[in-house]
Amino acid sequence: MRLIFFLPLLLLCSCAHQTGNTQKLQSQVDSLSNKLAHSYKPGFGDFMLGIQVHHAKIWYAGNAQNWPLVQFELKEIKEALDGIKEFCTDRPEVSSLNMMDGPLDSLANSAKNKDLTSFKNNFIQLTNKCNSCHQITKHEFNVIKLPDSPPYSNQEFKVK
Ligand code: HEC
Incomplete structure (x- = not known):
């Protein structure tokens, strides 16, 4: 008799508890989405x-025939291009980025072959x-x- 009285009450309580949890989760999701929308991109x-x-x-490194530095800076440009693709998806210009692939690969080849003449042409x-x-x-x-002077005075472009 008592059980018949308590059972619906128990069910009601557990339902209310569930709803409370869902609301809490929803407000956490809302707050995280809000943070994400306002985070720095x-x-x-x-x-x-x-x-x-x-x-x-790249220009100063190449002219100094510092080929490892040329390769490093080329990689940095590639990373920046990947960053644009990842973070600037709303920009239609993204579809033109692959026009850089050819010249970047050619420059990497000049560096690999330590070829100053082809480096200058490819640059x-x-x-x-651009x-x-x-x-x-x-x-x-x-x-x-083409730059007239090195971008920074505190970096050595010559090979040590
Ligand atoms: C896919 C097309 C594309 C290529 C390739 C490209 N750019 Fe840009 N560049 C842009 C766009 C679009 C902007 C304007 C960005 C903005 O809205 O702030 C820009 C802006 C710039 C700016 C101005 C930034 C500032 O705030 O003063 C510089 C400098 C620049 N680009 C350098 C380069 C160099 C160097 C290269 C080649 C190694 C290059 N870009 C290749 C599309 C390109």
């Missing part, structure tokens, strides 16, 4: 600033690609050229 321009520095360093090809993309993506006012 590097923008296209942030990656480009990095690429600009690596571009200049000009790479720079032209500008073609800026043109097709309506950022033609960002004009990239």
